[in-house]
Amino acid sequence: MWSDDNSATGLTGIKRQYILITPCKNEGANLPNLVQSIVVQTIRPVLWVIVDDGSTDNTPEIIKRVVKEHEWIKCIQSDSSKRDLGLHLASIMRGGFDFAIEYSEKNGLDYEFLGNVDGDLSLDYTFFENLIIEFEKDPKLGVASGGTNHIIGDKIIHAKLREDEPSGGHMLIRKGCFEACGGIPLSYSMDSVLKAKARLRGWKTRRFEENIATEIRDVGSAEGYWKGFVHLGNAMYYLNFHPLHVIAKSISLFFRRQGCIKGIACLVGYLNSAIRREKQVNDEEVRDYFWNKWKNVYKQPLLRWGH
Known part of the structure; x- marks a missing residue:
């Protein structure tokens, strides 16, 4: 069911509200597909922060246009000074979440979940609603994602993984779990570290394969x-x-x-x-x-x- 009211709550009383982060660099060919799939979500984020990591293609122009069209979409420029490329993405993600959390506090935006989605994805229009429903079913669920389809040549390949391994490219995290883990770790393999810390604190991590995110970039070589x-x-x-x-x-x-x-x-x-x-x-x-x-x-x- 379409829900344009982000204050809606589920049967368990959990608010169906989330903030979303997307780091991107030179995603001009892919970003419009992601934007369209987020705009039509049955439950849209109360805030979507796109972090531009020094793009040199038409990505900045695309972001400027969508920010102008949708007041709930914001853009920030990456100011990561990390010279270690392995930590660069973690620094960008932490900066994006820090901005989103601070912006939400200043502007009275309430949220129960925090999510991230890569710039080269396209999501089913019920993607986030389906994940939120799973969180409502299980109060110990801390981190969740959908399944991933990869476009390889002219074929679409579904990458099925273990059900307790959420994808780092399209995760949704319960706020209580996020806070218990200390937020985004400034670390290599940050999603693996985050999931480990969640499990060590008694939270469940799940991957729901039927809820599809499609990676648009060809990764088949x-x-x-x-x-x-x-x-x-x-x-x-x-x-x-x-x-x-x-x-x-x-x-x-x-x-x-x-x-x-x-x-x-x-x-x-x-x-x-x-x-x-x-x-x-x-x-x-x-x-x-x-x-x-x-x-x-x-x-x-x-x-x-x-x-």
Whole structure:
């Protein structure tokens, strides 16, 4: 049902209000699709902050137009001074949420959830309403996302993952969970760190595959796969995964599409980070959490091993 009244509440009395953040850089080809899919949401955000990270294409012009057309959409320029590219996105996201929270407080905007969505996505028009309904069903649900479709050539491939692994590109977070976790961590793999901290505090994390976000950018090239899964291996080292867990993950990837590239790339990424003794997450509870995940791997079928 269409709801243009963001003060509407569900059957449980939870306010169906959320603020939304989108970091973007040079998304001129994709951003109009995202804007259209947000504008037609059955429950729209009370505030949507688009963070422009120094775009050099027509992204700024698109943002200026939509900000003028919709008073609930705001734009800020990234002022991240982080030279470490791995922390740059986390810094942008934290800055966007800090602005949105402060703006909401100053302007009397109430919200129960905080969300983020990548600039290269397009969402089903009931996307956020469906997620909010799931939060209403389970008061311990802290972090949730939909499923993701990828456009690869002329095909649409659905990337199905474990149901307890929300996608970092289109998450919705309960306000109480967000605050209990200390907000967005200034960290590599910030979504993985956030989800770990949520679980450690007793919150559930869920992925609802039938609620679809479509990634518009073609990510199907072999080069794209290699870079993406090298990064996964880097991230697994940073998060302090047990080496045997990484090997299990790499083996499981061989059974998937383009599996040889994915499995080898993941292992190469982990080993490169280990050999260079790159820094790891500076949070003891998070390091222990990911190291100890190995204890649960043997309980899972091979094809479901992963992070």
